[in-house]
Amino acid sequence: MDKCFITGADEALQDLIPWWISNIRRHDKDTHIVVADFGMSERWHEWTKRNVNHIIKYPKHHKHSWFWKPHTMIKAPYEYKCWIDLDCEVLQNIIDIFDYVDGSNMGLTEDPCRRREPDGRDWLATGVNVVKGQPNILKMWVEQSENSWLRGDQEVLHEILKDKKYMQDIVVMPMEYQWLRILLAQGKDHTNKKIIHWTGPIGKQIIREKRMK
16 A cells, blocks of 8 residues: 555644544445554543554744645655645545655645636645655745745745745645635535545534534
């Protein structure tokens, strides 16, 4: 098995791990699952270790755990790696997501809910991203995330892509691979969406209500 799906959790969101895993396993029994421990409790670490193929332990990040995200894409011991944020609900088998990358690039979807930059650049949403191996754009993202002053990993990648030459290292995937909660709130839906990203505190509340049904 040379492919994996990855997510990460700290104590604030560790209770979402079983929900995240079950959504993937409902549609895909085989692709390996990796979870990065960004500061989970010992009990949740042990539960996760028993229920996934590989777990990666990180020290508590000095700013926010999501800055470890690009690093896990380097460290996961697989050739093909797809990161999916813990607040993403997988609705279909998404094994075809790995077809978008060839070792020189990174696949992401656009983020139409953020205002386009004055220079015409769109935002890319890093809640779902996929690579083969360790492309240069991923290594740069890791390096720039280590001591960034920006809000999060998405902003770090956006800053890198200010230099338009790096856009050649990006494959923009269809929005179905990361349909954002805000789009649904705006009345915009897609009949073939593959993943819903339940962003923000409202999204986490929706997820926890779903689990109780």
